[in-house]
Amino acid sequence: MRLFIAEKPAPDKESQLTIILDLLKQAGSVVNAGDPDEEGQLLVDEILVYAGCKLPVKRVLINDNNTKVVRKALDNLRDNSEFAGLSAAAEARSVGDQLYGFNMTRAYTLAARQAGYQGVLSVGRVQTPILGLVVRRDRAYSAHEKAFYYIVTGRFDIKGVAFPARYQIAEGDPVDEKGRLSNDQHAQAIANEVKGKTVRIVSAETRQKEQQPPLPYNLLKLQTDASRKYGMKPDQVKDITQALREKHRLITYNRSDCEYLSDEQHGDAPGVLSAIAATAPMFANVEGLADPSLKSRAFDSTKVSAHHAIIPTEATADLSALSDAEQKIYLLIARAYIAQFFAKHQYDQTTLVVEAGGHRFAVRSNVTTRLGWLMLYRNDAGNEDLEGDENDVSVDIRPLREGQEGTCTDAESAQQETKPQPLYTMATLLQDLTRVAKYVSDDRLRKVLIEKDKGKEGEHRGIGTPATRDSIIATLFERGYLIEQGKSIVSSPSAREFYDALPDQAKFPDMTALWHEQQKTILAGERDAVSFVLDLMAYVTGEVGRVKQNGLGIKFEIHPCPSCGKALHRFKKKDTDEFFWGCTGYTEGCKYSCDDKDGKPVPKSAVKASDIHKCKVCGKRLCRRPGKKPVGSFFWSCSGYPECKQTYRDVKGKPDFSNKTTAAPASI
Incomplete structure (x- = not known):
């Protein structure tokens, strides 16, 4: 049984829908060419049902506009009915999100009004777990209790090669829960015992290693890098990519969750590389160094989902005609594509273990033998694709061999302070949205969410979609739940109060995992969308009843208006990212307003x-x-x-x- 709620054409889409309906009347058969995923299937099926279409319907699956790929897909049409499960799963999720969000939001908002809170307490299957991530990180950061541990570093000289090495924990050493030296006197004693002593290499190993170039961008990775490098907001990046795609025709589909390209797209490389060089003169030299015959791991048709990675097109433009933000985003996308045609970064990794005074120390160094694609990324500080071990050294220790001896020229014990996991930034929050399975509270459901994105690089057990994450995060800011403090993102006091009133299934990603499990049965035809929605209605009814009966049991921080005494409310200014506070008694004539700072009203200075x-x-x-x-x-x-x-x-x-x-x- 299908839901197919009575549809009403969107006003801005009605003219296009009319054209489609007229064409259907002239057709003898139909081919559903929607995106090859659940939402793409539903989008076309809804129109066919709305039109009352009785024609035979075929399905074509196209996730790449490469001519060879399209022709192959057109030669393999299938009956549209084979994909009914995709449509039903998308419909169930869409109706479920609305049913859950509307009713839970209304229940919590009305309960909060009784406690004097005048804002909206919005609840959503994706929105609320994102808020939960930030609240829990804030609290862990605040609850962190400072402690100390100790690192012993020796400085050695063997055969004229000077290098530092770190003490290796031995049996009987006093250590903390992470296996680090916890006793100052013990650490200092080790340093004293090795200083000036003869040192001998007990093992030496050099391995030739290589590093693949980073994959091309999906939208989330692009938003993450743009936030880290340029401080751009996720919704801003999505809008910029929309302009680059629709206005300038410079990039492919921009809302992709995939970082891979089809095998056939490898043949487009010469044309795309030439277009990049023509559009961005700063890449003209590196285009000559790129080798279009190289085929990186990015070209793998088996890993392409509904859309391939975001890459440049063969269109060209005057780069100076683009806005500064558009230029920055285009250049990021172009660099990631060019990197696919550079050699792998190759280096020698050498590990030494030395012994002095009965204590062992270890050191590792990496020496580049071929720069490869890394030449494009040398000035990209903070890029996680480039990060190595912070303990690696730059000294070339490859010539050293096992059994060689030298001297420990110095040794010291350094006190280190334990640090909490840092507060979220926009970049780190976006990264976490693709790997939230580790935050699922139920062990069984955690495994379900892990399975959801199995084999998909770039989307590791995630929540939300590329098309919705930015707007959901923006809503959390507009509601006053999230606040920017410098580069950090923290939760507001009212958000933490709200979080405490929610059931675990709402504030952890468990519901997404549960829905995914149930939608797998819909996809397989073992269950219909109606039964899914009926079960959800029963759950929501119980939760709404619980809130009605028990209330929220929390006290919100209410800021009274200094003019009339009614509550102040936080509003977002039009066309900016700034906020202000206004009186909820506005309709009764109170015009008081004041600035916002860190989510709190800043009283106007008293006039003497x-x-x-x-x-x-x-x-x-x-x-x-x-x-x-x-x-x-x-x-x-x-x-x-x-x-x-x-x-x-x-x-x-x-x-x-x-x-x-x-x-x-x-x-x-």
Whole structure:
């Protein structure tokens, strides 16, 4: 049984829908060419049901616009009915998200109103677990108790090669829960015992290693890098890629969750590389170094999902005609594509273990033998694709051999402070959204979510989709749940209170895992969408009833309006990322507003009444206030406001009693 809620055409899509409906009347058969995934299947099936289409319907699966791929797909049409499970699963998820979000949001919001909170407490299958990630990280950070551990480093000279090495923990050493030296005196004793002693190499090994270039971008990885490098917001990056795709025709489909390309796309490399060089002159030299015959791991048709990775097209443009932000995003996408045609980065990795005074120390070094694709990324600090072990050294220790001896020239014990897991930044939060399985509270469901993205690099047990994550995060900011503190993202006090009132299934990613498990049965035809929604209705009914009966049991931080006493509410300014606070008594005439700082209202500075100038109407003292227009202007008002609304113009810092006004400006 299918749901297919009665559809109503979206106003901005109605004209296009009319064209499709007219064409269906002229057709003898239909081919569903929607994206080869659940949402793409549903999108076309909904139109066919809305049209009452009785024609034979075939299905073509195209995830690459390469001509060879398209022709092959057209030669392998299948009956559309074979994909009914895809459509049913997408429909169940869509209706379920609405049913769950609408009802839970309304229940919690109304319960909060009874506690004096005037905002909206929105609940969503994806939104609320994201909030949960931030709340739990904040609390772990605040609860961290500082402790100390100790690192012993020896400095050695063997056959003229000087290098540092770190002490290796031995049986009987006092250590903390992470296996680090925990006793200062013990660590210092080790340093003293090896200093000046003969050192001997007990093992030496050099291996030739290589590193593949980073895969091309999917939207999330692009948003992560743009946030890390340029401080861009996720929704900003999505909008920029939309413009690069639709306005400038410079990149392929931009909302992809895939980092791979089809095997057939490898043949497009010469044309794409030439287009990049023509558009971005700074890449003209490296284009000559790129080898289109090289085929990186990115070219693998078996790993392409509904869409392939985001790459440049063969279209060209004047780079200077693009905005600064568009240029930055295009160059990131272009660099990642070019890297696929550079040799692998190759290096020798040498590991030494030495012994001095009965204690062992180890060191590892990496020496590049072929730079390869890394030449494109040398100035990209913070890129996780480039990060090595922080303990590796740059000294070339390859010539050293087992059995050689030298001297420990120095040794020291350094105290280190334990650190909590850092607060989220936009980049690290986005990264975590693709690997939330580790945060699922139920062991069985955790395995389900791990299975969900098995074999898919770039989407490791994630939550949300490339098309929705940015808007969901933006909503959390607009609701006042998330706040930016410098580069960090933290939860607001009201968000933490709200989090505590929610059931675990809502604030952990468990529900996404549970839905995925149930939708697998819908895909297989073992269950229909109706039964899924009915089960969800029963769950939501129980949760709404619990909230109605028990309330929220929390106290929200209410900020009273200094003018009328009603609660203040946090609002987002139009067309900016800034917030302000306004009085909820606005409709009753209170116009008070003030700035926002870290999610809290900043009271307006109190205006001091003059000891000299008094109102000519009531005799009370006057106050000099800043005017709204022009900037830098002032006026005088009566301290008896609102009983006395008399105001005076300001002339050289004094009230002009000869030219008074009769009503107070709106800024009082």
